[in-house]
Amino acid sequence: MKKILITGAAGQIGSELTELLRNKYGNENVIATIHNQSNKESPIAKPFGRLDSRDQGSLKEIVNNEKIDTVFHLASLLSAKAEENPQLAWDVNANGLVNVLEVARMYNCAIFFPSSIGAFGPGTPRDNTPQITIQRPNTIYGISKLSGELLCDYYYNRYGVEARGVRYPGIISYQAMPGGGTTDYAVHMFYAALQDRQYDCYLKPATMLDMMYMPDALHAAVTLMQADSKKLQYRNAYNVTAMNLTPQELAAEIKKHIPEFEVNYKIDPVRQAIADSWPNYMGDSAARNEWGWQPTYTLSTMVEDMLQQLAKKLES
Numbered sequence: 001m002k003k004i005l006i007t008g009a010a011g012q013i014g015s016e017l018t019e020l021l022r023n024k025y026g027n028e029n030v031i032a033t034i035h036n037q038s039n040k041e042s043p044i045a046k047p048f049g050r051l052d053s054r055d056q057g058s059l060k061e062i063v064n065n066e067k068i069d070t071v072f073h074l075a076s077l078l079s080a081k082a083e084e085n086p087q088l089a090w091d092v093n094a095n096g097l098v099n100v101l102e103v104a105r106m107y108n109c110a111i112f113f114p115s116s117i118g119a120f121g122p123g124t125p126r127d128n129t130p131q132i133t134i135q136r137p138n139t140i141y142g143i144s145k146l147s148g149e150l151l152c153d154y155y156y157n158r159y160g161v162e163a164r165g166v167r168y169p170g171i172i173s174y175q176a177m178p179g180g181g182t183t184d185y186a187v188h189m190f191y192a193a194l195q196d197r198q199y200d201c202y203l204k205p206a207t208m209l210d211m212m213y214m215p216d217a218l219h220a221a222v223t224l225m226q227a228d229s230k231k232l233q234y235r236n237a238y239n240v241t242a243m244n245l246t247p248q249e250l251a252a253e254i255k256k257h258i259p260e261f262e263v264n265y266k267i268d269p270v271r272q273a274i275a276d277s278w279p280n281y282m283g284d285s286a287a288r289n290e291w292g293w294q295p296t297y298t299l300s301t302m303v304e305d306m307l308q309q310l311a312k313k314l315e316s
């Protein structure tokens with residue numbers, strides 16, 4: 001990785017990944033882009049270029065002019081937002097990725113493509129979900145992510161494009177807000193605990209899902225992109241997880257620090273149905289064995305750090 005392009009750079013992962021890569025590789029070597037019509041401001045990573053990954057001409061121009069060798073393609077609609085507009089979600093998530101893969105093929109770039117627990121479906125084994133298993137997602141988000149996994153495989157096998165990626169669980173972080181996912185509740189709960197001491201949760205108390213703290217999510221992306229190609233059997237769509245938890249368990253952990261915090265449950269049937277179609281926890285032994293994946297944060301260390309960092313942010 002010498003010259004990097006990031007799409008979706010103002011998103012939850014994009015803003016922090018941009019900062020990390022700029023610190024590591026130099027500001028001038030990390031071109032961070034956000035969608036042409038986005039009015040999102042990244043809390044940390046500036047400046048940005050404008051790019052719609054569905055526009056192959058503009059994508060080619062940036063990759064060619066800037067001599068890009070690696071693309072972190074993060075631009076995507078998340079699961080709940082995608083259900084509001086499935087056609088747009090397919091266009092952004094699937095057609096955008098095809099463009100990125102095509103340009104990577106033409107200019108010999110490596111790609112990081114984040115898939116998700118959303119690429120699994122109701123027929124998937126829920127516990128210790130294997131790397132290779134029944135997927136058959138029933139959301140447009142999941143369908144676009146699963147298609148993306150297969151397209152990455154195809155571009156590697158057919159054209160040798162180094163297309164790598166992980167299946168992210170819900171990501172918990174305090175810099176940029178998540179935008180339109182099913183696992184967003186886990187971030188909202190921290191803000192509510194610190195600001196209102198009360199939170200209305202849209203998932204049922206016992207809904208178990210995989211989660212990960214942002215530093216581990218960034219570490220996964222960078223480590224996988226730096227891994228020795230010869231050691232990678234799957235190459236993309238690696239299950240990675242750090243902890244699995246329910247709203248009830250997260251609330252109980254937060255209450256250890258803020259005893260007066262209360263959670264009520266006001267279920268959103270759309271997001272509940274999405275969550276119910278996802279695994280309880282994934283098995284991530286392929287990532288551990290092939291490229292040394294190892295998360296750092298547990299539920300208790302994540303909650304402690306989140307509360308400290310977010311409190312500081314909210315005070316400033």
Ligand code: AKB
Pocket residue numbers: 078079080115116117118141168169170171180181182183184
């Ligand atoms: C979402 O909830 O849509 C995302 C994801 C798990 O991919 N956070």
